[in-house]
Amino acid sequence: MVPRVIFGRGSFNQLSELLAPNRLSNNAPFIFLVDDVFRTNVNITSRIPIAYQDKIILVSTAEEPKTSQVDELVEDIILTSKERPSGIIGIGGGSILDLAKAVAIMLTNEGNAEDYQGWDLVKNKALYHVGIPTISGTGAEVSRTTVLTGPQRKLGINSDFTPFDQVVLDPELTNGAPKDQWFYTGMDCFIHCVESLHGTYLNAFSKTYGDTAYGLCKEIYLDGNLTKKETQDKLMMASWHGGMSIAYSQVGVAHAMSYGLSYLLGTKHGIGNCIVFNHLEEFYPNDVKLFKEMLEKHNINMPVGICKDLSEKDFDTMIDVALGLEPLWENAIGKNWKKTITRKKLKELYSKM
Incomplete structure (x- = not known):
């Protein structure tokens, strides 16, 4: 189960104080994976509490999440971070939340994402990761799977290490959903x-x-x-x-x-x-x-x-x-x-x- 969750309108504003105790060092960034539909939505992007080496990565959700997309994100994060990140924060719908869970897993486990499609194949605890849904219904914020399309199949990484460490449920973030x-x-x-x-x-x-x-x-x-x-x-x-x-x-x-x-x-x-x-x-x-x-x-x-x-x-x-x-x-x-x-x-x- 997700061990920590907060709910309420405006609770997104608490993100900075939620993350602060989990920062490993000034050179260990928090990586924010954000649906690129919010590229021009200052109500969300301007409120993300960036500090030190933190980084926002805007991610397209035009297609369903792929294992290759996870691998590319992990490689980019490793190559551009001075130290292992303090955590991964997913802000978006089910696709972004699944990507955040998968990236957190792959930053602490060897190989490629497709190697872990299945049940209970993950060996190492995932990096600290936070889910912030901006649309409601998928259940990705609470589930123990991250559904990915791989080269051979569409199947989740189902494990006890998949669920988020923290979830922020702010209904205000769902404004504007088509x-x-x-x-x-x-x-x-x-x-x-x-x-x-x-x-x-x-x-x-x-x-x-x-x-x-x-x-x-x-x-x-x-x-x-x-x-x-x-x-x-x-x-x-x-x-x-x-x-x-x-x-x-x-x-x-x-x-x-x-x-x-x-x-x-x-x-x-x-x-x-x-x-x-x-x-x-x-x-x-x-x-x-x-x-x-x-x-x-x-x-x-x-x-x-x-x-x-x-x-x-x-x-x-x-x-x-x-x-x-x-x-x-x-x-x-x-x-x-x-x-x-x-x-x-x-x-x-x-x-x-």
Whole structure:
């Protein structure tokens, strides 16, 4: 679990005092990985507490995080820092938070990021790292994984060393998020809860968090009686609770199949989950019905036909990626999932998207 978290409007202003006790020396910088969408947003960049040798690295999130991107960031940090950094601070959405976690791990572990894609492969404690989400829903601020696309697969670095040492939850930072992104990222949280609550890994701990986040998502996306501030506050809490729910259980069908879309087509995580979930009535009938109501209420037009021109080889690639995520299928279907989740079944589902 994340050992330290603060929540509240304006809590971003406490960042300097949070970081100060963790500075190793004047020559050991804090590295701020910041979504480059904030390049001209002085409300965020001007408030980052730079001192001594600290450095801001603006990172593009046009594509999903890649293992090669992690390796490049690590090399740049090593070559431009006089000493090992004091810490890595990620400021942005799920992609930036995942990159921050991965870079913190790779600064203390040998090899390349792709070597650690899997479960419990990390040997050394990560560098001190802090997560500051600027959009809510991914759960990346609390999860024990950092999802990366590698040369062979899309898979997280799942380990006890992955979670942040400190998280700052400031709902004010979510101001200005585009409507579509707000919806797709929030639905990532909703889908986390559905897959956790209907999974075979479910336990009392994960259910408590999942029930809370699920209820908040319904209130935010269906009731429509909240102020903007209430919506921001509650969605940030839904994201946290949804992330905690899957941290103690697992996700399921939508995530497994969306990884295939992301690996082959570069589909962003939130929208990829939505594209898949829209066709999963067989697995989550009541929740897919609710999801369609949310789409209609917020006038969201999702992409269609993204798989219509794919070759047999392309389908095989997506299916290979999806089937490689065995814990997700076991959680969704049970230990005998291979009897029902066949290549033919997955191709039929992908063909609808």
